[in-house]
Amino acid sequence: MREWIPMSTSPKGRLALAAVKEFGARPFDEVTVAELAAAAQVTTGALYHHFGSKLGLYTVVREDVERRLLDRMEGALAASGPESDQSASITSALLVGLDFSVREDFLRILGDPPAGADQDPLAEMLSRAAVPTTPVLGRVLAAAWRAALSSVAEGAEPEHARAAIAALRIDPTTSD
Missing domain, CATH: 1.10.10.60 (Homeodomain-like)
Incomplete structure (x- = not known):
């Protein structure tokens, strides 16, 4: 609260x-x-x-902005439903987060890993969404998502970042 x-x-x-x-x-x-x-x-x-x-x-503003991001991404995951394709659900959540960050101009605050923090709520949320649950996959997906945001911050077209995120595929039969 x-x-x-x-x-x-x-x-x-x-x-x-x-x-x-x-x-x-x-x-x-x-x-x-x-x-x-x-x-x-x-x-x-x-x-x-x-x-x-x-x-x-x-830290105060990062946590607030990140909470708004995670609420949207978790909503996208929940809307996909338990029977949907895991890769498509996670990709959908990543795209919702990308669109939100671009629209609100949160490119740097969310495109950079949390400064001075031991935890990464985005990576943790993505790890929980992956089946089987794997902390490394969450960190990899968070890094790829942040790289897409950073690319837009550096002048890339948002549609190119969206295409890069959409190209990601998660194979639930493999684990780290």
């Missing part, structure tokens, strides 16, 4: 909105605290007060 409800007019809310925009468009390391504060029309002290650090702010 959220600890706070983001109000876009509050300094904390403006920082969160600025962070989503900046981290969505540029890699974590390229975004500065000063740029985030300026975009939110607050002081850098406000960022440290509300989030402790740039990484703290990034």
Whole structure:
């Protein structure tokens, strides 16, 4: 459950909105605290007060954006039903996630692995979707999906990224 409800007019809310925009468009390391504060029309002290650090702010917005992504992808998996082709179900979920990320301009924040995190919720969700369950497959699929997002961030056409994701096939008869 959220600890706070983001109000876009509050300094904390403006920082969160600025962070989503900046981290969505540029890699974590390229975004500065000063740029985030300026975009939110607050002081850098406000960022440290509300989030402790740039990484703290990034973590809050990353978790929110990633949760929205996973909700959509899990919905796509559930809509496929238990009797559907596993490869097609996972591919459908990956495409739903790609379309969402492109539409919302979350290319960098979701295209990069989570900064400063030990866990990767996307890889874990994809591992659970695979039968048999395999942690390596989830990491491989997450890396391929992120590579497609990164390609779009670097100028590739979204349709080319979609075609690359659609070309992935998962063979449930093999395991790592």
